[in-house]
Amino acid sequence: MTTAAVNRSRLRSYAPAVAGVGTLVTFFLVVELLVQAGLISRFIVPPPSEIIGSFSRVIVEEHVFNRFLFTFGECLTAGVMITVFGVTIGVLMQRFKLLLRACETWVAAMASAPIVLMYPLFMVIFGRNAWTIIMMGFVSALPPVILKTIEGVSGTRKVLVNVGRSFNLTPPQQFWKILLPAALPTIFVGVRLGLIFALINIVGTEFLINYGGLGQLINDLAERYDLAGTYAAICFVILVSVLFFMILEKIERWLRPVD
Amino acid sequence: MAETGRLKAIAAPAPVVSPVTLLRATIILTFLAVWEFLAHSGWLYRDVVPSLLSIGRDLVELLTSGNYYFNLGVTAGEVGGALLIGGFSGIAAGILLGANRFLAKAFEPYLYYLGPTPKIIFFPIMIMWFGVGPQSKIALGTLSCFFPIALSVAAGMRGIDKVLIRVGKSFRANVWQMVFKIYLPAMRHPIINGIRLGIGVALIGTLLAETKLSNKGIGFLIIQAYSIFDMPRMYAMLIVLFVLAIAANALVGRLGGLHNIRRL
Numbered sequence: 001m002t003t004a005a006v007n008r009s010r011l012r013s014y015a016p017a018v019a020g021v022g023t024l025v026t027f028f029l030v031v032e033l034l035v036q037a038g039l040i041s042r043f044i045v046p047p048p049s050e051i052i053g054s055f056s057r058v059i060v061e062e063h064v065f066n067r068f069l070f071t072f073g074e075c076l077t078a079g080v081m082i083t084v085f086g087v088t089i090g091v092l093m094q095r096f097k098l099l100l101r102a103c104e105t106w107v108a109a110m111a112s113a114p115i116v117l118m119y120p121l122f123m124v125i126f127g128r129n130a131w132t133i134i135m136m137g138f139v140s141a142l143p144p145v146i147l148k149t150i151e152g153v154s155g156t157r158k159v160l161v162n163v164g165r166s167f168n169l170t171p172p173q174q175f176w177k178i179l180l181p182a183a184l185p186t187i188f189v190g191v192r193l194g195l196i197f198a199l200i201n202i203v204g205t206e207f208l209i210n211y212g213g214l215g216q217l218i219n220d221l222a223e224r225y226d227l228a229g230t231y232a233a234i235c236f237v238i239l240v241s242v243l244f245f246m247i248l249e250k251i252e253r254w255l256r257p258v259d
Numbered sequence: 260m261a262e263t264g265r266l267k268a269i270a271a272p273a274p275v276v277s278p279v280t281l282l283r284a285t286i287i288l289t290f291l292a293v294w295e296f297l298a299h300s301g302w303l304y305r306d307v308v309p310s311l312l313s314i315g316r317d318l319v320e321l322l323t324s325g326n327y328y329f330n331l332g333v334t335a336g337e338v339g340g341a342l343l344i345g346g347f348s349g350i351a352a353g354i355l356l357g358a359n360r361f362l363a364k365a366f367e368p369y370l371y372y373l374g375p376t377p378k379i380i381f382f383p384i385m386i387m388w389f390g391v392g393p394q395s396k397i398a399l400g401t402l403s404c405f406f407p408i409a410l411s412v413a414a415g416m417r418g419i420d421k422v423l424i425r426v427g428k429s430f431r432a433n434v435w436q437m438v439f440k441i442y443l444p445a446m447r448h449p450i451i452n453g454i455r456l457g458i459g460v461a462l463i464g465t466l467l468a469e470t471k472l473s474n475k476g477i478g479f480l481i482i483q484a485y486s487i488f489d490m491p492r493m494y495a496m497l498i499v500l501f502v503l504a505i506a507a508n509a510l511v512g513r514l515g516g517l518h519n520i521r522r523l
Contacts, residue, residue: 016364023365044387102282112508113501114463117478120470120485121493124307200377207380208471215380222383230383237380242372 046228051235054228062217062229064236071202071213074130075244078137078198082145083191089142090149090187091175100150111143116201119208133212136205137198144197148190152183185255192248199244203237214240306490317495327480334465334476337393341400341461346454348401349408353453354442356409357416367413374406378460379467386472396468396476403464404457411456415449416442455511462504 028048034040035047042050058064093100093107119136126132156179164178206215214237221229276284291311297303298310321327356363356370381402385395419442427441443450469478477500484493 016361019361020365020369024369098278098282101279102286109505112459112505114459114466114504116463117466117470117481117500118497120481121490121497124485124488124490196375200375203377204379204467207377207382208467215377218380218383222386227387234380234384238373238376241376245372245375 043227046231050228051231054226054232055236058217058221058229058232058236062221062233064214064217067213067217068240069213070130071206071215071240074134074137074202074206074212075195075199077134078141078202079191079195081134081138082141082194082198085138086142086145086190086194087149087187090146090190091153093146094150094153104147104150107143107146111147115140116204119205123209128209128211130212132209133202133205137202140201141194141198144193145187145190148193149183149187152186152190153179155186156182185252188252188255192252195248196245199241203241306488309491309494313491314494314498317489317491318498321492321495321499330476330480333393334469334478337396337465337469337476338400338458338461340393340397341465342404342454342457344397345401345404345457345461346408349405349453349457350412350450352405352409353412354416354438356413358442363413363417367410370406370409370413374410378403378464379471382468382471385468391472393473393476396465396473399468400461400465404461407456407460408450408453411449411453412446415446415453418449419445451511451514455508458507458511459504462507466500 031040031045032048035042035045093103116136118139119132122132122135126135160178160182161174164174169177202212203215206212207219208215210216210219214233218230218233218237221233294308295311297308352370356367378399382395382399385398385402389395389398423441423445424437427437432440466476466478466481469476470482471478473479477496481493481496481500484490484496
């Protein structure tokens, strides 16, 4: 293939991404023009240029880095808790089949239940503090970790289990040396889903109870009617969430064995 | 035919109650007993764990109150509206992205990454755009359910058997005929799956918005019970809500025939 052909095919592969970014930029330009022309009220939608301008103000004046660390700490705590409890419960359920048959549908039902609506109840139990937020993230993120652990452990290839048996491994050795390493990629899928659920619920609860890090920032700015700041903070939270999902996805790909 | 004399295994009499049911009953009874014990122990603040009797009383009161059904109707209307708008726009966007590889590459990553972001943070914007009435709740519900439905439909569209599409084309079906005769029937399960996910997130979005700012709806009743510290009532409402959400989820799955999908 000639160099020109290679360049052409490379350009063609970038075209969709360019089209996506281009559409987004065009959209913001159109909104800017409409707001500047007075066709959209700037008291409802601030001009995008003002939103971009208020990014630095929000980051410096609202201590965004500290707030980010606060939310990150809550996510991390919830993440450690869902990993420890979720994997333990999943392994126990897989080990005791009767327990699995009795409770698996309950866990699945819990996964589809609107658990986040229990936040007023959690506020009564834990008070208006970080524990309410962490527990909200923990409870709503637990089911996917349990279900994926069960799936991972039960999906271990028979040949691996037989290798363990032929080496006369004790049940704990069989678990630590065979079952857990084989189930790890699937368990991480559950942990990744759990962390996404935890982040959504943690930021949501922060916003709702007006306490904590990034979620509270949006609520604060909205209550002050700092319109450009509110939009900038929402964009910032979305960016953080998207980065978080991307990093988790990369780790998951790295953990997944090559077929 | 001659008797072979084969030994017949004597069928063991089936247990009256299966071990699974027995274990489930034991877990539930233990949970209820621990709950009741905690309610009367005085170890926790009063009413944080109310007695089962008071929760049951409030549950009956709730289910026989006209005001509750009025608020349930308001929430159901908002969720229904959100599902209608979000569902149609999600299906349309999904078909568009699924049918065109260029558009999918250009825009699907945005949907994919925006999908799981916490939607409740958009509520201040929704209030500014649509006011404090039910419209802002419908808008938040719409925003919540649009993403899972669009992504599910786009994936379903790409999974349609190519033979079906070729059949449609060989019959010279126009775009609408392709959509209604080929794409939508072939994508029934992904659409139903998307709607199932959509119902869950639309319900959560709408109810959370109601708890934040409203004067009617189930979310409003829950936050009202919290503000006057009527814990038995709050528990009763949460129980009813959970049952309704799980039942709606199961119903959509059953109506869509998801339980009939053959797992190959």
